[in-house]
Structures are given as C-alpha cells and as structure tokens.
C-alpha cells in the first residue's frame with residue numbers, strides 16, 4: 199500500500215501549484231498509520247482518470263482547509279492527512295514503487311546525501327588529520343545534504359569555534375532555518391577562523407529547504423581546505439511519558455517558565471537547557487511543561503522508561519506539556535563514555551621499576567585519538583605530584599602538573615612533567631583533561647620519547 203505524499207508549499211492562493219511532491223511512502227496499515235486521517239474520498243465517480251492532477255489539487259485544497267501541511271493520495275482517490283502528518287509520513291519507510299506515472303521522483307526531500315559522522319558535530323574538537331568538504335577530497339558539490347545522528351540534526355546556525363568538527367575553519371549557517379511553507383531559500387554559510395570578521399572569515403551561498411521533519415542543504419564543495427560544514431549539537435529524540443512520583447529524569451536543572459518567550463521557545467527554553475545539561479555532563483535532557491529543564495545521572499538509560507507519549511508539541515520547537523518530556527540528546531564528543539583504560543598495577547607511581555621485565559615506554563604506543571582513564575591498581579587518576587624516577591615500570595615518570603577542571607570547564611589543557619635526572623620536570627608535554635564528574639579522562643600526547651610513561655596515582 200503506497201502513498202503519494204505532498205507538502206503544501208505556500209498557503210497563498212496566488213501560487214499556481216501550492217504544493218510540491220515529496221515522494222512515495224509505504225503504509226503497512228499498522229496503527230498508528232503514517233497519515234492517520236482520511237480527509238476526503240474522491241473514489242466512486244469523482245475521479246478524473248485522465249487527469250490525476252485534479253484530484254491532487256482537490257486533496258491539497260481540503261488539507262489546506264483543515265490546516266494540514268502534508269497530505270497524501272492513496273488508491274488514486276483517497277486523500278489522507280493529519281495534524282502530525284509532516285512528522286509521521288515516512289514512518290513505514292520509503293516505497294520504491296512508482297506511485298503515479300508522470301510524477302517526478304527526483305526531489306531534494308527524498309534524494310539527498312547523509313552527513314552523520316560524530317566528528318562533524320560543532321562540539322567535536324579537531325585532532326589528528328583534519329577533514330575538508332572540498333570536491334578534491336571526494337565531497338560531491340552542489341548536491342542536497344541532510345545532517346543526522348551524531349553529526350547533529352541540522353547545520354549549526356550559530357558561530358562554531360574554529361578547530362571544531364574535525365577541520366580548521368568551521369562552517370555554520372548564518373540566518374535562521376526556514377519553515378516548510380518558505381520552500382527553498384538562499385542562505386550563507388560562514389567559515390570561522392579564530393573569530394575573525396565576526397566568525398565569517400570565508401562565506402559561501404547555499405540553499406536550504408525544510409522538509410517537514412528535517413532540513414536539507416544544497417552545498418557547494420569549492421570553499422577550499424580546510425573548511426567543513428558543521429552539524430549542531432542537539433538532536434531531538436522524542437516525546438516520553440513521565441511520572442511525577444518517580445521521574446524518568448529526576449533532576450530539575452532549571453525552570454524558564456517565568457521567562458518563556460512563546461514566539462521563540464528555541465532560544466528561551468531549549469538552548470539554555472542544553473547549556474545546563476552540558477555543564478552538568480548529562481547526555482540527555484528534556485523539556486517538560488513548556489519551560490522546565492530536566493535531566494539526571496544515567497539519563498541515557500532512564501529517559502524512556504515510561505514509554506512514548508503524545509503530549510508534546512507536534513512541530514518544532516519541540517517541548518513537552520504536562521507529565522511528558524520532550525527529550526533531546528547532546529552530540530557532544532563522548533570522551534566521558536568512550537575511553538580506554540590504563541589499569542596495570544605496575545603503572546602506579548610507587549611501583550619500583552623491575553628491570554627484569556620489559557620497561558614501559560608510552561612513546562608512540564598510545565592512541566593519540568583516544569581518551570584514557572586511570573583505574574584499578576594503577577590509581578583513579580594520573581599521579582599529580584612529582585614521581586621518583588624508576589617508578590611505574592618506566593624510567594622517566596610522567597605526572598600531571600596542571601590545574602584540575604570542574605565539570606563545567608569542559609576539555610582543558612594541562613601540563614604533564616616527566617621526572618628524570620633528579621629533575622621533577624626535565625621534560626614537559628601538553629595533554630587534554632576533562633572532568634567527567636566522578637573521574638577524569640585524559641587525551642595524551644603520544645610523542646614523548648623513550649623511555650617515558652604516564653604514571654597513575656595508585657598506592
């Protein structure tokens with residue numbers, strides 16, 4: 199069973215064809231259906247089999263009367279839609295069948311490429327080999343693109359710092375994202391280099407389109423290396439039930455109810471809540487009751503425990519109403535969840551190096567793209583006072599001589615000193631450190647020479 203799906207382009211009557219085709223989608227007939235409401239049935243004599251356009255026009259007219267933006271035709275003459283149609287139409291997946299002959303299949307809302315890698319997020323710190331959205335690096339120029347998954351749900355639309363999203367000059371869209379009825383609109387992408395020219399060191403024109411539930415961007419691939427289009431950092435997850443006596447996300451991080459700008463929930467509620475969640479090192483957060491910002495420890499495991507709800511706004515900006523959380527996920531670099539372990543007992547600062555065994559040298563043996571956490575008998579952090587030489591199964595002993603960040607400081611730089619030749623700091627190395635609330639993680643410099651190693655603070 200197949201739908202031909204349209205979205206109303208403009209609600210003005212002056213436009214000749216006030217809708218555009220989106221594509222063909224399956225309807226498996228399972229409840230809730232992708233387009234739940236039969237708003238008109240033109241079968242039984244009211245169909246002009248020679249001109250299906252008349253039926254489409256009539257269905258569009260009916261949808262418009264009812265205030266619905268997306269509608270579909272099924273069985274040639276059934277006109278289906280619903281208040282949430284633009285969000286649910288592809289619930290059962292695209293159909294590879296041709297719905298009606300003569301209807302163009304090429305469309306930016308169905309024929310786009312995906313940008314989904316985590317290192318494209320605006321919060322990802324560039325490290326190692328940078329990447330470039332240039333045709334010479336295999337980027338297909340002037341195609342339509344959609345951001346999804348860990349790259350974010352849209353292109354960043356505020357200044358992204360340089361050296362983010364695995365490039366040097368970070369690309370972000372200036373101006374606002376369009377509404378569905380705006381159709382295809384021109385915008386500029388700014389590439390930021392060290393905040394010069396108001397984060398707009400280079401600029402390129404793009405096109406943007408709101409496809410109902412996501413955006414697509416027509417992106418040129420000629421802005422040079424190293425530039426890249428960066429994704430935003432907040433991904434909508436969905437609407438979930440909550441129970442007041444045992445909240446799915448138990449911590450009220452803040453309430454904006456006293457200061458909600460109803461015309462701009464995005465900036466008055468959702469973005470400030472995202473900032474709070476980041477500060478508190480929470481991966482998931484939710485808006486409930488229009489203006490309350492909720493999260494909790496282990497948020498990724500608890501947010502959905504009472505199942506999906508329908509008590510949220512049905513078009514963006516998404517917020518929950520009473521007893522419902524609209525849940526978002528931060529696409530932040532996940533160093534607090536994704537790290538390697540340093541746990542060898544002989545890495546402890548007090549372990550006397552045993553020369554009968556292999557001597558530890560971390561030079562070029564650590565993964566410079568991974569984060570590390572010290573655990574077990576090695577300790578629960580890096581040693582942070584001068585360590586004697588000939589300890590931790592190495593010769594030159596590495597210890598952290600920096601200041602410890604708070605959770606809200608995010609990723610900071612710090613100095614590691616190596617002790618050798620009676621000097622506590624005969625050699626230094628810059629590392630990155632992040633406070634993950636109950637522990638620290640470190641991104642370690644790999645190029646430290648032999649024979650040196652990083653020591654734990656274990657006993």
Ligand SMILES: *[C@@H]1O[C@H](CO)[C@@H](O)[C@H](O)[C@H]1NC(C)=O
Nearest residue numbers: 215248249250251300301302
């Ligand atoms: C129906 O509309 C499409 C797209 O606007 C057009 O290409 C086609 O010629 C129309 N068909 C008829 C029979 O008018």
Ligand SMILES: *[C@@H]1O[C@H](CO)[C@@H](O)[C@H](O)[C@H]1NC(C)=O
Nearest residue numbers: 224291292293294295296297
């Ligand atoms: C459509 O997809 C189904 C399964 O996904 C496949 O079996 C079928 O051959 C496809 N039809 C066409 C026309 O490509």
Ligand SMILES: *[C@@H]1O[C@H](CO)[C@@H](O)[C@H](O)[C@H]1NC(C)=O
Nearest residue numbers: 357358359360391392393394
């Ligand atoms: C750019 O501005 C941001 C926010 O004001 C600041 O945190 C950052 O350090 C600046 N970067 C540079 C390279 O000046």
Ligand SMILES: *[C@@H]1O[C@H](CO)[C@@H](O)[C@H](O)[C@H]1NC(C)=O
Nearest residue numbers: 604605606633635636637638
């Ligand atoms: C991380 O910082 C918080 C304050 O933001 C502090 O309470 C906590 O003890 C720190 N974590 C560690 C492991 O020191």
Ligand SMILES: *[C@@H]1O[C@H](CO)[C@@H](O)[C@H](O)[C@H]1NC(C)=O
Nearest residue numbers: 584599600613615621622623
């Ligand atoms: C540790 O760092 C501080 C501040 O950078 C520096 O003054 C001090 O000399 C360092 N400690 C050693 C033992 O070198």
